[in-house]
Amino acid sequence: MSQDPSTAPVGAQEIVFDRVVKAYPGAAAPAVDDLSLTVPAGEICVLLGPSGSGKTTALMMVNRLAEPTGGDIRIGGRSVRDMDPIELRRSIGYVIQSAGLFPHQTIADNVATVPRVLGWAKKRTRERVAELLDLVGLPVNEFGGRYPAQLSGGQRQRVGIARALAADPPVMLMDEPFGALDPITREHVQDEFLALHDRIRKTVVFVSHDIDEAVKMGDRIAVLREGGRLAQYDEPRTLLKEPADAFVARFVGADRGLKRLSLLRLSDLEPAAAGEDSAGLPELPAEATLRAALSLMVAQGTDRVRVRGADDTRLGTVSLDAVRKAGAA
Numbered sequence: 001m002s003q004d005p006s007t008a009p010v011g012a013q014e015i016v017f018d019r020v021v022k023a024y025p026g027a028a029a030p031a032v033d034d035l036s037l038t039v040p041a042g043e044i045c046v047l048l049g050p051s052g053s054g055k056t057t058a059l060m061m062v063n064r065l066a067e068p069t070g071g072d073i074r075i076g077g078r079s080v081r082d083m084d085p086i087e088l089r090r091s092i093g094y095v096i097q098s099a100g101l102f103p104h105q106t107i108a109d110n111v112a113t114v115p116r117v118l119g120w121a122k123k124r125t126r127e128r129v130a131e132l133l134d135l136v137g138l139p140v141n142e143f144g145g146r147y148p149a150q151l152s153g154g155q156r157q158r159v160g161i162a163r164a165l166a167a168d169p170p171v172m173l174m175d176e177p178f179g180a181l182d183p184i185t186r187e188h189v190q191d192e193f194l195a196l197h198d199r200i201r202k203t204v205v206f207v208s209h210d211i212d213e214a215v216k217m218g219d220r221i222a223v224l225r226e227g228g229r230l231a232q233y234d235e236p237r238t239l240l241k242e243p244a245d246a247f248v249a250r251f252v253g254a255d256r257g258l259k260r261l262s263l264l265r266l267s268d269l270e271p272a273a274a275g276e277d278s279a280g281l282p283e284l285p286a287e288a289t290l291r292a293a294l295s296l297m298v299a300q301g302t303d304r305v306r307v308r309g310a311d312d313t314r315l316g317t318v319s320l321d322a323v324r325k326a327g328a329a
């Protein structure tokens with residue numbers, strides 16, 4: 001999802017953590033210690049680390065739900081210290097694990113929260129709510145009048161995202177937004193969010209303690225260790241290939257080779273011509289990941305898969321050996 005700076009989206013803003021410290025009063029050690037990193041405009045940065053490593057604290061300092069005790073955070077070049085905290089919070093989308101919807105308000109009213117506070121005209125608010133609910137796949141006619149309890153967990157989470165997007169904020173903060181979902185729903189909502197992000201290109205800081213989620217969602221991953229210190233900040237494939245130290249290596253796991261395969265797609269490889277003998281091979285679309293291809297080969301006991309292009313055209317075959325080489329590259 002990285003992009004050429006010249007095509008950086010209008011409205012998305014760079015976020016800079018500049019030697020940020022948060023020491024809670026009475027605590028033996030800071031929750032966040034000397035954190036410096038830059039999130040380019042329009043990218044998704046995942047803060048990854050074990051429980052207590054300061055991820056939530058780092059996130060909450062961006063919209064000043066927590067005040068830094070040292071250093072500075074700048075959004076689009078402006079220090080958050082110079083912004084009014086209430087206005088700052090209105091200008092930033094915030095999604096938390098339980099979606100945090102108001103239980104006694106309808107879905108439409110929940111999504112309208114910030115536009116109402118900002119005093120938008122009724123018609124404009126209504127149109128925005130309809131547009132956003134459509135964007136997250138919950139048409140207003142069907143879902144707008146329901147209450148949060150009448151939705152599934154995944155649907156509630158999508159409403160949380162729609163609500164966070166309501167005033168078109170340049171920045172979104174997401175704190176384990178999909179943590180409460182079952183694995184299948186989570187994967188689905190992750191895919192939806194990535195597709196949405198491709199269209200709207202906000203700058204997103206996304207907290208997770210799940211390396212698979214981080215690799216999938218992040219343009220960059222910041223690994224934090226106990227005491228809120230930055231262990232490594234890199235693109236997912238670099239993190240998996242070259243963990244900075246033993247802590248990061250342990251955190252990304254022994255199967256990081258497999259995880260790297262999940263970052264590559266069959267379309268990234270040069271397929272071999274499909275001969276007559278390829279007729280019985282299992283087949284995958286070109287967008288399938290190499291990890292999926294490997295699983296299929298193992299499950300079917302073959303050492304090749306056939307690759308299907310758009311419009312069901314056959315592109316050729318990819319071998320186990322080619323997958324292995326790509327994973328090692």
Ligand SMILES: Nc1ncnc2c1ncn2[C@@H]1O[C@H](COP(=O)(O)OP(=O)(O)OP(=O)(O)O)[C@@H](O)[C@H]1O
Pocket residue numbers: 024025027031049050051052053054055056057058209
């Ligand atoms: N309001 C607070 N007052 C004092 N200490 C706090 C406060 N909030 C968090 N802490 C401490 O700061 C440290 C970092 O907490 P934080 O919530 O940022 O961690 P986290 O990485 O988000 O963890 P988790 O994965 O469990 O959500 C912890 O040691 C925590 O106990």
Ligand SMILES: [Mg+2]
Pocket residue numbers: 055056057
């Ligand atoms: Mg947390």
